Amino acid sequence: MVRALRDLKRKVESDLEVGAAATPFTKKLESTPKESGLRHFNFDSFDGLADPEEHLNYFEQISNIYDYSDLTRCRFFASTLKGGAHKWFNRIPSRSIDSWKDFREMFLKRLRANRMNELQMCHLETIQQRSKESLLEFIKRFQEAVNQLSNLEEKEAVNIFRRNLHPISCEGYVKDLIHREPQSLASAYALASKFIKENNFIKSIKMNRRIHDDDESPERRSSSRKDKRYKLDKQANYIQQSRGTPPPREGYAEQRWNERKPKAKREPKSEPEWTPLNRPRADILREVKGKPFYYPPKPLLAPPENRAGEKYCGYHEDHGHTTENCFSLKCS
Template sequence: MEREKRGPPSSATPSPFTAAIRSSPLPRVFRHNPDLLFNGKADPVEYLIQFNTEMEVYQVPEMTRCRLFAASLRGSAQQWFSKLGPASIRTWRQLENLFVRQFQSTLHYSPHVATLANIKQREGEPLEEYFRRFNAEVPKVRGASDETIKNFLIAGLKEGSKFWKSLQASKPRTLSEFYEQAEPFKRVEKSMRELKISENYRDKRDRSSSPDERRKTYRRSSSPKKPARGKEINKDSGRPYTSKWQTHTPMVASIDHIYATYAGKGVFQKAAPLTDYNKRDTSKYCAYHEATGHDTADCR
């Protein structure tokens, strides 16, 4: 028995699109974004924003946009679309409204822009940090125009600050002018912070030793042709010192200052007696060895 010839299978469910939408041509240059999919669980408004942004890149007309949107639906969203009445979708705007209404339960409701009024510049907070905190909240609210953002930024400034005073004399007309006017004050604040850090470092370094000790340390460090640590000559044997420690962490205070601070706390072991009696320099005294011959600062 001869088989009956059949044509291609037809769609079991009529399309929800009108004939005009179904016949709209696809763009010649178009690259589908594999991440542009909706399964019914995400925020429908956020998805529409993402989808429309993608369509604007390729300048896709609204009729064709309907076809590409239907192809991006998955799961429960695809099931919803397939149950729409035949030829019931005539425009892109109609499809958008039906889509948002169907999946409004997954909408992420944003707080009103007025909540930005709660963000205030803290005591001692730099402008840069205040702007960072404020701008992190802007995308989370609805109805945030540039004019509204500018007004809330000004309202949240610390009253009496230098930037606040400058705004009382000359208020910016736009948000960009506001940030431009704030830039010199941000630079000054940054310079003052860096200067304070530098001063604190110098104060800490200067407190680590007395003026006389700092002068001694400077003279020793600036004296010419001083042998490298680990290569100095042992006055007893005439041979170079040998040590497995060839590099050392720089000290924040002089050796004699450290010894004077910790001598009575059991930190140091009893010194070995010196044997070079004939070669000692009697003008120098070592507190660690309790003998003449070298200064405490030069003691090993």
């Protein structure tokens, strides 16, 4: 029994030694005295997909505030890793990190490829306000894009911001920007907050009026309609009395009809006198046919069985009448 307990103790101790050897920190680093009364600042973990330099710089700012030692920095920074970054940390060779500087360089060397590229001013042109997007939501998206720029020109950014606004939903705000010409994004955002407050105030007034109209009783509605009708009738009577007594309506339409002057009848237009032809029409047709100014006529409308089959017209290129008689007939 005692022998079995000794073997179990040796096995546990050997497992602990193996687990200790699996850590990436060297014995020299782990021999550093542990700090007491540590204070840790909570912030988001890093999964390997975001910008590693941003995460590292933020962590170092917190570490410098609390004056962490190298061992505390390494252990605390390792606890902020998750996902792919945590898998990479578990694959680090054991006893290979001797200081926080080594850990920092190894981290950047492995994950710096995931750093976001800095954007330029032309990226702001792609941030357009959608048709059903509110002004506040659009400003938030625009601010996020501005924060990612490497260099910012305030005046040009204001012009892009004004151009990317929706011309219908923000018509009043666009006019205000053109009139005031703000020189900074902060001034443009201040005008936007003022515009949003005024719009919300107008919407609340309209909503209160609508609720008041819905709550109005039917008796009150009918009485208000009667009052309006009475006012209109009273106004019509006053106008009628001021203009004098109107003529009686009986026989008024017949009197007006008799007073109308009859319209003069238009004389029919006389047919123009055409110059007589000195050549047969068939010869003239052969000469003008195929010229640029020649236009073929419309096809005959009469059915073929009702037309004379022995007569042929070169102008219509169909049977029914001759070419000489074509222009003297109504070819239909």
